[in-house]
Amino acid sequence: MILGVAYYPEHWPEERWETDARLMREAGITRVRIGEFAWHRMEPKDGAFQFDWLKRAVELLGRHGIKTILGTPTPTYPAWLHMKHPDIHQVNSNGTIREFGMRQDACKNHPGYRDYARRIVTRLADALGKHPDVVAWQTDNEFGCHGTARCWCSYCRKAFQEWLRKRFSNDIRALNTAWGTFFWSQDYNSFDEIGVPRDTAGCAGNDGQNPALVLDFYRFSSDVQVEFQREQIKILRAKSPGRLITHNLMGAHRTVNYFHLAADIDVVSWDNYPFSSNGTNLPPNSMHHDLMRGCKQKNVWVMEQGSGQGGWGSYNATPQPGQMRLWAWQAVARGADMVSFFRWRSCRWGREQYWHGLLYHHGQPQRRYQEAKALGAELAALSKELDGTTVESQVGILFDYDSIWALETQPCAQGFDYIALCREYAQAFARLGVTADGVSLDSDLSRYDLLIAPSMHLITPEGAERLKAYVHNGGTLLLGPRSGVKDTEDAVVDALLPGLLREPAGCHVEDYDNFGMVKNLTMHVRDEDDRVWPARIMADVLVPEGKARTLLTYAGHYYAGKPAAVENPYGNGVCIYLGTLLDESGLRMLAERLLRRVHVSAISGLPECVEVVCRVKPGGTYTFYLNHSAHPVAVDLVRPGVDLISGKETTGKTEIAGFNLLIVKERG
Numbered sequence: 070m071i072l073g074v075a076y077y078p079e080h081w082p083e084e085r086w087e088t089d090a091r092l093m094r095e096a097g098i099t100r101v102r103i104g105e106f107a108w109h110r111m112e113p114k115d116g117a118f119q120f121d122w123l124k125r126a127v128e129l130l131g132r133h134g135i136k137t138i139l140g141t142p143t144p145t146y147p148a149w150l151h152m153k154h155p156d157i158h159q160v161n162s163n164g165t166i167r168e169f170g171m172r173q174d175a176c177k178n179h180p181g182y183r184d185y186a187r188r189i190v191t192r193l194a195d196a197l198g199k200h201p202d203v204v205a206w207q208t209d210n211e212f213g214c215h216g217t218a219r220c221w222c223s224y225c226r227k228a229f230q231e232w233l234r235k236r237f238s239n240d241i242r243a244l245n246t247a248w249g250t251f252f253w254s255q256d257y258n259s260f261d262e263i264g265v266p267r268d269t270a271g272c273a274g275n276d277g278q279n280p281a282l283v284l285d286f287y288r289f290s291s292d293v294q295v296e297f298q299r300e301q302i303k304i305l306r307a308k309s310p311g312r313l314i315t316h317n318l319m320g321a322h323r324t325v326n327y328f329h330l331a332a333d334i335d336v337v338s339w340d341n342y343p344f345s346s347n348g349t350n351l352p353p354n355s356m357h358h359d360l361m362r363g364c365k366q367k368n369v370w371v372m373e374q375g376s377g378q379g380g381w382g383s384y385n386a387t388p389q390p391g392q393m394r395l396w397a398w399q400a401v402a403r404g405a406d407m408v409s410f411f412r413w414r415s416c417r418w419g420r421e422q423y424w425h426g427l428l429y430h431h432g433q434p435q436r437r438y439q440e441a442k443a444l445g446a447e448l449a450a451l452s453k454e455l456d457g458t459t460v461e462s463q464v465g466i467l468f469d470y471d472s473i474w475a476l477e478t479q480p481c482a483q484g485f486d487y488i489a490l491c492r493e494y495a496q497a498f499a500r501l502g503v504t505a506d507g508v509s510l511d512s513d514l515s516r517y518d519l520l521i522a523p524s525m526h527l528i529t530p531e532g533a534e535r536l537k538a539y540v541h542n543g544g545t546l547l548l549g550p551r552s553g554v555k556d557t558e559d560a561v562v563d564a565l566l567p568g569l570l571r572e573p574a575g576c577h578v579e580d581y582d583n584f585g586m587v588k589n590l591t592m593h594v595r596d597e598d599d600r601v602w603p604a605r606i607m608a609d610v611l612v613p614e615g616k617a618r619t620l621l622t623y624a625g626h627y628y629a630g631k632p633a634a635v636e637n638p639y640g641n642g643v644c645i646y647l648g649t650l651l652d653e654s655g656l657r658m659l660a661e662r663l664l665r666r667v668h669v670s671a672i673s674g675l676p677e678c679v680e681v682v683c684r685v686k687p688g689g690t691y692t693f694y695l696n697h698s699a700h701p702v703a704v705d706l707v708r709p710g711v712d713l714i715s716g717k718e719t720t721g722k723t724e725i726a727g728f729n730l731l732i733v734k735e736r737g
C-alpha cells in the first residue's frame with residue numbers, strides 16, 4: 070500500500086522543496102506525481118530544453134525516500150507553440166475556437182502539435198527515463214476532460230475521413246449503405262465530402278446530424294485519444310525500460326473508451342473526488358471504483374484523491390475530520406494499491422487556487438496534513454497484510470461504449486441514461502455488500518456468475534455471440550430495456566426486438582412505450598407474489614417464447630397484465646429481460662433475487678451508511694466495514710475475526726465510530 074501526493078515543484082521556490090519533501094516523508098508519503106503540466110518549464114522556448122530543475126526535484130525527493138511518477142506534460146501546450154501554430158487549438162461543434170488558457174485543448178490531429186508533443190516526451194524520457202528515482206510514468210493528464218475528446222476542426226475532419234476510409238475499406242458505397250445516407254439525400258460520392266458533425270439548422274451537432282455519422286465520429290474521437298497515448302507509450306517503453314506506465318482516468322467517463330485506453334497501460338489510475346458524499350449515506354462513487362478496477366480486471370491506483378475543498382470559483386464542503394482517511398480506505402477496499410492525494414499545497418495562483426490540497430496556501434501543516442500523516446502510518450503498518458490482496462467480484466456490470474454513445478445521441482426517452490443506470494445497479498449491489506466490476510463485452514466475462522447489461526442497445530454480431538456464449542456456459546444475464554435495437558452501424562435492426570438477442574432472451578417485444586410522457590400515469594409492475602413495484606420512464610411490452618416464463622407484469626396503461634420481465638433458460642444459464650426501469654426498492658428486490666439465483670451471499674439489513682467490501686489472497690480474507698456517516702453505527706459482522714485497525718477480536722454486533730472502519734481479518 071502506497072501513499073502518494075501530486076506535487077508541483079515548479080510552483081514554489083526551490084528553497085522550499087526540502088521542507089516539502091521532509092514533511093511528506095514524515096507523513097509516510099513515498100510517491101509523488103510531478104511534471105504533467107510543466108511543458109513551458111521544460112521547454113521555455115522552441116527546442117531549448119531545461120530538465121535540470123526537474124532532475125533536482127526528483128533527486129531531492131529521492132533523498133527523502135520518495136519516488137517519482139513522472140507525467141508527460143502534453144495537456145498544456147506553451148503559448149510560444151500557439152504563436153507558431155495559431156490553429157493548434159480545438160474547435161467547438163458550432164465552429165468557434167477553444168482559446169488558449171485551458172488544458173487538453175490542443176487538437177490531437179494537428180500535425181504541429183503531434184510533432185512537438187512527441188519531441189517533448191522523447192526529450193523528457195531521454196533526460197529522466199532511466200533515473201533510479203523515476204519509477205513510473207503518467208501519460209498526459211485526464212484525456213477527454215472538459216469535453217476535449219471531441220474536436221470539430223478541419224484537421225479532425227481530414228483525420229475522420231481517413232478513419233472512415235479504413236473502416237469501410239475505401240468503399241464509399243459501403244459507407245452510404247451502412248449509414249443509410251439516402252435519407253435526406255446525404256449520399257456521398259467520396260470520403261472527402263464527409264464532415265465532422267457540426268451544429269446544423271436548429272440543432273447542436275449530435276441532435277441534427279445522421280446518428281450513424283455521429284456514432285462513428287464518437288468512436289473516431291475516442292480512437293484519437295487512444296492513438297495519441299499509444300505514441301507516447303512507444304517512446305516511454307523504448308527510453309525508460311522497466312517503469313510502469315499509467316494514465317489517470319476519471320471514473321465513469323463518457324467520451325473515451327476506457328477499456329481501449331487501459332489496454333495499453335500497465336496500471337489504471339484514476340482521480341477520485343467523492344465530494345458529494347454527504348456524511349449520511351454511501352458515497353456515490355463505488356461505481357467509479359468498480360469500473361476502474363474492471364477496466365483491466367486488476368487492482369488500480371488512485372492518482373488523485375480530494376484532500377480539501379475542491380472548486381474553481383466557489384468550493385465545496387471541506388472533508389470532515391476522518392473523511393479523507395475513510396475515502397482512502399474505501400479506495401483500498403475497492404481495489405487500490407496506491408492512494409495519492411491531490412495536491413500537496415494549495416496553489417496561490419491560477420485557475421485552481423480553490424482546489425485545495427493537504428496544506429493551505431500558506432504551506433503550514435494543519436489538520437488535513439495530520440490526518441494524512443495518521444493514514445500514512447496506518448497504511449504502512451497494514452501493508453504486509455494487505456499487499457497482494459484483490460477484490461474478487463462475482464457480478465459484472467457492462468459498461469458498453471457503443472450503447473452509451475448511441476443513446477447519447479438518441480436517448481429514446483428523457484431520463485434514460487446508460488451511465489445513470491450503471492450507477493443505480495452498482496449502488497443496489499453495494500447496499501447488499503456485493504461488489505460488481507464494471508466491464509466491457511471484450512472482458513473476461515466467464516469470471517462472473519451474474520452479468521448486468523443495463524441496456525444492450527447497440528449490439529454487434531460478435532457481441533451477441535459473446536453474450537450467448539456467456540449464458541450458454543452457465544452465466545446469468547440481465548438485459549435491460551431497449552436492448553438489441555441497433556446494429557453495428559447504428560441502424561435499427563430489421564427484426565423483432567431484441568434482434569440478435571431474441572434467442573437467449575426467450576421473448577420478443579410486442580410494443581414499446583415512453584410512458585413517462587403520458588399525462589397523469591403512474592406505472593407499476595407486479596411480481597408473482599402479487600407485490601407491486603414502481604416502474605419508471607419506459608416499457609418494452611414482452612411476449613415470452615419457448616420455455617421462458619414471466620417474472621413481472623405491467624400494472625397499468627393499455628398493456629396492463631402483459632409481461633414486463635421474462636426469464637429464459639438458455640444452455641446452462643439463464644437470461645432475464647427486464648422491459649422497464651425500477652426504482653431503488655425494485656432494484657433491491659431484483660438484485661436480491663438475482664444474487665440468490667447465482668448463490669452469491671448478500672448482506673441484508675446493512676445500515677444505509679455502511680459499505681462492506683472484501684479483499685482476499687490465498688490464506689487471507691479481509692472484510693472492510695466502512696461507516697460513511699459522522700455518527701457511530703452498529704453492524705452485524707458477517708464473520709468473526711481480528712479487526713486490524715484496533716487489533717481486537719470482533720464478533721457479532723460491533724460498533725463502528727463515525728467516519729471510521731473495521732478491517733476484519735478472518736481467522737484461519
Ligand code: GLA
Binds near residue numbers: 210317379
Ligand atoms: C483533475 C486534474 C487535476 C486537477 C483536479 C482538480 O482531476 O487531473 O489536474 O485539475 O482535477 O480540478
Ligand code: ZN
Binds near residue numbers: 179220
Ligand atoms: Zn481538431
